[in-house]
Amino acid sequence: MKTGPALEVKNLSIKFGDFTAVDDVSFSVARGEIFGFLGANGAGKTTAIRTLCGLLVPSSGSALVGGLDFSDGGKGIKKIVGYMSQKFTLYNDLTVGENLDFAAGLRKMEPRYAAERRRELFELIGFDRPLSTMVASLPGGVKQELALASAILHDPEVVFLDEPTSGVAPASRARFWNLIRKLTEMGKTVIVTTHYMDEAEQCGRIALMSAGRLIALGSPEELKRGAFPGPMAELDFKGTEDVEFIRSLEKAPGLLELFPHGMRWHAAFRDQAALSAALTGLPPSVSSRPVEPSLEDVFIRIIEGAER
Amino acid sequence: MNITLRAFIKKELAQTLRDVRMRVLLFGAPVIQLTIFGLALSTEIKNIKLAFFYAPDDVMARRLEGDFYSSGWFKPVDFTAGEDPLELIVSGRADAAIIAPDEGLARSSERGEGRVQLLVDASNATKARTVETYVKTIISAGWAGKGGGAANPPPVKLDVRVLYNPAMESSLFLVPGVMGMVVCLITIILTAMSLAREREMGTFETIVSAPLSDAEILLGKTIPFVLLGLAVTALTLLAAYFFFGVPVRGPLWQLALGSLVFIITTVSVGTLISTIAKNQQQAMLGGFIFLFPAILMSGIMYPVENMPTTVIAAAYLNPLMCFMRILRSVLLKGGEAYVFWTNMGALALMAMAAGGLAYNRFKQTLD
Numbered sequence: 001m002k003t004g005p006a007l008e009v010k011n012l013s014i015k016f017g018d019f020t021a022v023d024d025v026s027f028s029v030a031r032g033e034i035f036g037f038l039g040a041n042g043a044g045k046t047t048a049i050r051t052l053c054g055l056l057v058p059s060s061g062s063a064l065v066g067g068l069d070f071s072d073g074g075k076g077i078k079k080i081v082g083y084m085s086q087k088f089t090l091y092n093d094l095t096v097g098e099n100l101d102f103a104a105g106l107r108k109m110e111p112r113y114a115a116e117r118r119r120e121l122f123e124l125i126g127f128d129r130p131l132s133t134m135v136a137s138l139p140g141g142v143k144q145e146l147a148l149a150s151a152i153l154h155d156p157e158v159v160f161l162d163e164p165t166s167g168v169a170p171a172s173r174a175r176f177w178n179l180i181r182k183l184t185e186m187g188k189t190v191i192v193t194t195h196y197m198d199e200a201e202q203c204g205r206i207a208l209m210s211a212g213r214l215i216a217l218g219s220p221e222e223l224k225r226g227a228f229p230g231p232m233a234e235l236d237f238k239g240t241e242d243v244e245f246i247r248s249l250e251k252a253p254g255l256l257e258l259f260p261h262g263m264r265w266h267a268a269f270r271d272q273a274a275l276s277a278a279l280t281g282l283p284p285s286v287s288s289r290p291v292e293p294s295l296e297d298v299f300i301r302i303i304e305g306a307e308r
Numbered sequence: 309m310n311i312t313l314r315a316f317i318k319k320e321l322a323q324t325l326r327d328v329r330m331r332v333l334l335f336g337a338p339v340i341q342l343t344i345f346g347l348a349l350s351t352e353i354k355n356i357k358l359a360f361f362y363a364p365d366d367v368m369a370r371r372l373e374g375d376f377y378s379s380g381w382f383k384p385v386d387f388t389a390g391e392d393p394l395e396l397i398v399s400g401r402a403d404a405a406i407i408a409p410d411e412g413l414a415r416s417s418e419r420g421e422g423r424v425q426l427l428v429d430a431s432n433a434t435k436a437r438t439v440e441t442y443v444k445t446i447i448s449a450g451w452a453g454k455g456g457g458a459a460n461p462p463p464v465k466l467d468v469r470v471l472y473n474p475a476m477e478s479s480l481f482l483v484p485g486v487m488g489m490v491v492c493l494i495t496i497i498l499t500a501m502s503l504a505r506e507r508e509m510g511t512f513e514t515i516v517s518a519p520l521s522d523a524e525i526l527l528g529k530t531i532p533f534v535l536l537g538l539a540v541t542a543l544t545l546l547a548a549y550f551f552f553g554v555p556v557r558g559p560l561w562q563l564a565l566g567s568l569v570f571i572i573t574t575v576s577v578g579t580l581i582s583t584i585a586k587n588q589q590q591a592m593l594g595g596f597i598f599l600f601p602a603i604l605m606s607g608i609m610y611p612v613e614n615m616p617t618t619v620i621a622a623a624y625l626n627p628l629m630c631f632m633r634i635l636r637s638v639l640l641k642g643g644e645a646y647v648f649w650t651n652m653g654a655l656a657l658m659a660m661a662a663g664g665l666a667y668n669r670f671k672q673t674l675d
Contacts, residue, residue, distance in 0.1 A: 053517055078519035085517075087510020091323065098322050105315020106518035151514075 004067055006031045006158050006189035007052060011061035014047050021047040023212035024061070029191065029205075031157075032184050036203030037193040038299065044212040045193045046086065049160050052191070054078040066157045082156035086163040086193075089147045090135045097131030100150055107154040114153065121149040125179060141172025148179060152188075159183060161192040165199065177202055197295045206295075208302060215306040220295055227298040228268045230256065231275050234291040235265045245283060252278035257301060266297060312520060316528030317535065320502065324536065334536070338490040338544045342552065345486040356439055358382040359396050361389075362408035369408040372450045376406075381442050397429050404428045404439050483554045484635040485608030487544040491567070492574050492602065492628050495537040497595045499578030503529055504591035507582075522671045530575045537571035548639075558643020562634065566648070569655045570631040576662035577627075583669040602628045627662075630655045 007029040014022040022044045029035045037045040050056050052065055054074030062069065068076045090099050104114035122128070125145040135143060144164055152159055161180070165173040177199060180190050192203065200206055201220050208216040208223075216223055249267065250258055254274025258267045269275040279288050324330055358376060362369035376382045385402045393405035407425040409416040426443055428436045506512040506529075515525060545563070548554040556563070577598060585591035605612065605619065606628040612620055623629050630651040637647040 054519075055513075055517060075519045078517060081517075083513070083517040085510055085513040087513060089511065089514045091319070091511060093323050093326060094319065095322075098319060102315050102319040103514075105312050105319075106515060106520065108311045110311075 003031075005029060005064075006033070006066060007035075007191070008064040009052070009061070010063070012048070012051070012058050012063050013060045014044075014051055014056060015059040020212050022051070025209075025212075025214045026061075027207055027214065027217055029189060031189050032187055033189055033204045034180060034184055034202065035189070035191045036200050036206040037191065037209065038195075038200055038206055039209035043209040045209055046162055048209070049083075049162055049191065049193065052077075052158075053081050053083040053160050055083075079154075080157045082151040082154065082159045084147055084151040084159075084161045084164055086166065090143060090150060092134075092136040094135060095131060096127075096129065096133050096135060096138075096146065099135055099146070100131075100153060103150040103153050109154060117153050117155065118149075121153065124182065125149055139172075140168050141175065144168055144172070144176060145179065148176070152183070156188070158189045158191065161190065163193050163195065165194065165196065173199070200295050208299060210303055210306055213306075216302045223295070223298050223302070224293050227301045228256065228293045230254075230269045230271045232266055232268045232291050232293050232297075233275060233279060233288045234261065235267060236287045236289075237264070238285060238287070239263075240285065242283060242286060245286065249278060254278070259297075259300070261294075261297070266291065266293070268293065268297075310524070312518075312524055313528055313531060317532045320529075320532030321536070323502075324498065324532070334494060334540060335543055338487075338494075338540055339547045339551075341490055342483055342486050342544060342547055345482045354381055356382050356442070357385045357401065357403045359385040359387050359393060359402040359405040360408075361393055361405065363410055363412055364389075366408055366412040366414070368413040372408075372413070372447065375446050375450050376443075379442070379446055393427055397427055400429075402429075404443070406443065480552075480554055480640060481636075482608070483548045483552050484639050485606070485632060487541065487548060488570075488606065488628055488632045488635055489603055489608060490544055491537055491541050491571065492631075493595075493599055494540050495533055495571050495574040496578040496581070496598065497592065498536065499530060499533045499575045500581040500585065500591040500595050501588055502533070503579065503582035504585050504588045508587050523667070526579070526667055526670050530579060533575050533578070534568075534571050537575065538567060541567045541571070554639055556639055557641060558638035558648075562638045562643045562648050566631060566634040566638070566652060566655070569652065569659050570627055570634075573627040573655060573659040573662050576659065576666040579666040580662065580669055583666070583673045602626050605629065606632045608632060624654065625658070627655055627658045630658070 005028045007027070009028065010026050012022060012025045013020060025044075025048065037048065039045050047056065051058060052063060054065070054070070054077035057070050057074060065077045066080045068080065070077070091102070094102070100118050101114070104111070104117075109117070125148065127142070127146060127149070129138075129142075135146070138146065148161070148164065151161075165176050168176065173196070180192065181202075183190055192199075194200060203220070205217065205219050206223060207214055216226070218226065246258070246265070249255065252274070254270040255278060256268040256270060258265060260266075267275075267278070269278065282288060324334070360369070360373045360376065362373070377384055382404075385396065387396055387401070393402075393407055396402040396405055405427040407427070409424075413424070424447065426440065428439050503512075506515065515528075520528075545556075549556060578595065581594040581598065582591050585594050604610070605615070605623045605626050607623075608628075612623045612629060615623065633651045634648060634655075637643055637651075641647075
């Protein structure tokens with residue numbers, strides 16, 4: 001087992017001509033960590049991941065992946081990482097066996113070792129269909145699990161998953177995240193991007209990207225505490241929003257932020273005293289209860305803060 | 309052999325050959341095209357309605373008439389001696405009319421002016437030219453056979469094509485052309501489409517994320533199509549040999565080497581097209597943009613020699629024309645070394661240029 005961080009990124013920038021896709025980003029990821037990349041489409045997540053997989057060479061700054069740098073053009077890095085891109089990674093018009101054979105061939109794996117790895121991974125993902133099954137005939141969730149198996153067939157140290165669960169049924173998403181946790185238990189480092197907040201909650205740490213820059217980094221708890229140091233209340237107007245009450249609440253001392261959350265409103269305060277003061281004597285049509293801020297609340301606040 | 313290349317070959321062959329429609333397209337279509345070009349689209353013309361006018365006592369002309377009708381190309385027209393030959397053609401009752409001199413063929417030829425007038429309906433120029441050639445052939449054959457005498461050279465000269473294709477069977481001439489065309493089409497389209505599909509679907513990301521050299525990826529994506537191209541060449545050759553009686557007069561190694569270098573060129577062209585195309589439709593379109601001029605300027609259907617000088621110069625940059633010449637030379641003429649090596653040299657240069665260019669473009673599109 002190697003020591004040192006799995007990823008060590010310092011002032012990394014990636015430019016395409018005049019366009020800066022990744023702008024002066026620094027972070028490090030420990031071995032065995034689940035590290036989440038979040039951000040809107042076009043925020044630079046995929047570019048950052050493709051670079052760390054050895055597909056792009058940094059324009060400036062440095063990145064060490066498993067202790068390896070880009071002096072060989074990324075070839076060494078490619079050997080120790082597994083990459084599952086957000087597009088198709090399996091061939092629909094090939095069988096399961098043919099797909100995995102091709103993946104093994106791309107990695108120059110000996111056939112016997114490849115077959116052994118295949119059996120291990122089938123056990124891990126609970127795949128028990130025949131090898132001659134056409135990939136096109138598999139359900140979406142199974143296809144993604146198989147794509148994961150194909151991406152880690154060569155037993156990489158660091159695994160990059162770019163939106164692995166988009167378009168997959170919720171039950172299958174939960175199964176997939178179980179697999180991700182199993183991988184880290186086996187000592188692998190997993191870097192994952194997602195648009196689902198419930199998945200982001202399961203990451204050890206999250207990096208939030210916006211317009212190529214890293215605007216927040218930390219565990220879900222840390223991010224929540226950083227964005228909302230005080231308590232938060234959820235207000236339920238039971239269908240009829242009391243506009244006057246909302247206007248008056250906006251002026252309450254110690255209110256940090258008041259924003260709609262689905263059918264309800266969330267009000268964040270500086271401290272418990274401010275919350276109590278503002279929410280005593282609520283009209284009977286409004287009920288309130290204390291809530292934990294969701295990651296979505298956190299990201300909205302951080303991104304608004306970054307844009308201001 | 310390299311594990312990765314073997315994996316690529318297995319994968320591409322599995323993808324291409326799994327689909328029944330694709331198999332039919334690959335191996336059925338060439339045979340169908342051979343049939344269409346070899347039989348249906350024949351430039352050979354049969355059942356030409358011929359009226360032969362000669363004086364009743366002209367024995368030589370009568371014998372010649374027999375030669376015409378027994379050749380299989382001509383059939384007799386009913387007419388009366390007093391009719392105007394021109395009228396026969398204008399009315400469409402005859403396609404051609406031959407008028408022997410009144411004094412008789414034998415006598416006029418003795419005086420060295422064996423003139424026979426030929427009237428041909430040239431509303432179809434190709435047909436008219438063919439009829440003219442047939443007539444010349446039969447007359448000069450008749451001349452030589454009927455004691456025209458060595459002192460009198462036959463009044464007509466033989467066409468070069470007739471030399472190698474004495475029966476004027478157009479299938480002999482067209483089938484090698486179709487072979488070249490089919491191989492060219494299949495290799496370019498398959499290669500360009502396969503690469504464009506990987507890019508479009510995103511599977512290309514998986515390939516480039518593996519620690520492979522640029523050359524390994526390029527060879528992996530092209531060697532399978534070189535192999536498929538060779539298989540299709542062999543198949544069309546067998547069909548041409550067994551179904552159309554196309555001879556193989558030259559050495560097989562010339563055929564094999566020529567096909568290999570030609571296919572390397574076309575697969576490189578397919579790769580080049582795929583580096584420019586954004587998706588499968590564009591790749592398909594790009595393939596055809598290359599194919600149409602390549603086919604038209606290859607000499608398969610129209611002789612390159614009849615084209616304007618500047619076009620002829622461009623035609624020499626056409627790999628299909630060089631392959632065409634090698635094919636016809638080996639199959640029909642016996643594979644003369646000069647023809648083979650000049651065209652082979654040109655093909656090899658084109659293969660290197662296209663291959664080099666494809667490699668460079670391909671490298672740039674990997675990121």
